[in-house]
Amino acid sequence: MPEQSENKIEKVVIVGSGPAGWTAAIYAARASLEPLVFAGRPKQVPSLVLPGGQLMMTTEVENYPGFPEGVTGPKMMAKFEQQAVRFGTRIQTDNGQNPDVSDPDDGHSFAYHDCTKVDLSQSPFTVWGENDVCVKAHTVIIATGATANWLGLENEQKLARSGGGVSACAVCDGALPVFRDKELAVVGGGDSAVEEASYLAKFASKVYMIHRRDELRASKIMQQRAMDNPKIEILWNKQVVDVLGDQMISGVRLSDTQSNEESELALGGLFMAIGHTPATAFLDGQLELDEKRYIKLADPYRSTTSVDGVFAAGDCVDSVYRQAITAAGMGCKSALDAEAWLANHGVE
Ligand SMILES: Cc1cc2nc3c(=O)[nH]c(=O)nc-3n(C[C@H](O)[C@H](O)[C@H](O)COP(=O)(O)OP(=O)(O)OC[C@H]3O[C@@H](n4cnc5c(N)ncnc54)[C@H](O)[C@@H]3O)c2cc1C
Numbered sequence: 001m002p003e004q005s006e007n008k009i010e011k012v013v014i015v016g017s018g019p020a021g022w023t024a025a026i027y028a029a030r031a032s033l034e035p036l037v038f039a040g041r042p043k044q045v046p047s048l049v050l051p052g053g054q055l056m057m058t059t060e061v062e063n064y065p066g067f068p069e070g071v072t073g074p075k076m077m078a079k080f081e082q083q084a085v086r087f088g089t090r091i092q093t094d095n096g097q098n099p100d101v102s103d104p105d106d107g108h109s110f111a112y113h114d115c116t117k118v119d120l121s122q123s124p125f126t127v128w129g130e131n132d133v134c135v136k137a138h139t140v141i142i143a144t145g146a147t148a149n150w151l152g153l154e155n156e157q158k159l160a161r162s163g164g165g166v167s168a169c170a171v172c173d174g175a176l177p178v179f180r181d182k183e184l185a186v187v188g189g190g191d192s193a194v195e196e197a198s199y200l201a202k203f204a205s206k207v208y209m210i211h212r213r214d215e216l217r218a219s220k221i222m223q224q225r226a227m228d229n230p231k232i233e234i235l236w237n238k239q240v241v242d243v244l245g246d247q248m249i250s251g252v253r254l255s256d257t258q259s260n261e262e263s264e265l266a267l268g269g270l271f272m273a274i275g276h277t278p279a280t281a282f283l284d285g286q287l288e289l290d291e292k293r294y295i296k297l298a299d300p301y302r303s304t305t306s307v308d309g310v311f312a313a314g315d316c317v318d319s320v321y322r323q324a325i326t327a328a329g330m331g332c333k334s335a336l337d338a339e340a341w342l343a344n345h346g347v348e
Contacts (some may be wrong), residue, residue, distance in 0.1 A: 019053065115127055
């Protein structure tokens with residue numbers, strides 16, 4: 001368990017253990033700031049969130065530089081953690097044990113511990129964890145991500161985690177060989193659903209957009225883009241009530257939202273585009289958020305927030321790019337910003 005005493009004030013506390021959190025930890029640790037990480041705990045909010053972040057829900061990551069053969073999401077995150085710990089990152093655990101830093105190939109297990117609340121009203125800040133853990137910190141980096149929304153169907157979650165052709169990120173997974181020349185479907189009717197469908201149409205033989213209503217929520221220009229694409233067909237007034245297939249998706253069962261009539265659609269892949277939920281509720285309004293509840297940056301080129309000394313990085317501030325590489329880049333910026341803050345305030 002990381003050393004804690006009544007009077008100790010941490011230089012940097014990092015909340016979150018996805019690409020943003022671990023990259024912040026690597027930079028802060030290499031600057032001898034001995035960061036303390038709250039890695040999170042598996043929870044359903046409403047979709048599953050795991051320590052290690054969104055990449056724990058994916059099998060192949062093919063677009064992160066440095067892994068020419070690709071890498072599984074969990075293995076990549078175990079490597080991020082290992083690298084952070086190697087330079088002196090401390091991880092808050094709830095069992096008093098040191099975290100497992102064994103090689104990802106040897107069955108690495110992640111440390112679990114949630115940050116339950118924060119007091120950012122005065123410096124040093126207070127960060128609470130489970131079992132009355134209470135930590136004081138000069139700077140805090142929030143890297144809690146934004147969870148992709150899923151339908152919440154049992155087989156959807158199973159196939160998503162096993163690489164069975166169900167995903168919540170077309171840009172991340174659409175180019176994988178498993179989806180090439182297949183009939184795919186995107187669930188959703190907003191701008192991002194049209195974007196995902198248009199992207200998938202580059203690789204797929206056909207893309208269905210499954211939408212609950214009889215008109216898209218997407219902007220006029222995006223609607224036109226979907227209508228003009230000969231590979232995209234919109235299935236109106238339909239919702240997915242079951243995902244079919246054992247090892248690999250074979251299709252979905254649809255229900256008509258007007259007649260309740262059920263039908264089956266054969267598919268080689270299914271993509272959710274029904275929004276994201278930023279993990280910012282635990283901040284309890286202490287940082288300024290935008291209308292979608294993403295953390296607002298004080299300066300778009302930095303990681304500064306509405307509270308001096310509190311920084312934010314990754315998908316919890318980014319409703320646009322939402323990629324591991326962009327999250328990691330922001331994690332780097334947040335650690336450099338925290339380091340500069342500490343130097344400017346004379347904290348050794
Ligand atoms: C199915 C899927 C496939 C994807 N594939 C790719 C891909 O191939 N390539 C790519 O670049 N991107 C991919 N992405 C996107 C990528 O996963 C995200 O952009 C990236 O993980 C964001 O990193 P992050 O660190 O900001 O947040 P996350 O990875 O979401 O991590 C957030 C972290 O915060 C923790 N946390 C949350 N609340 C608390 C709390 N209260 N206390 C403590 N910890 C907390 C969580 O446990 C988690 O560790 C994919 C996303 C999905 C959904």
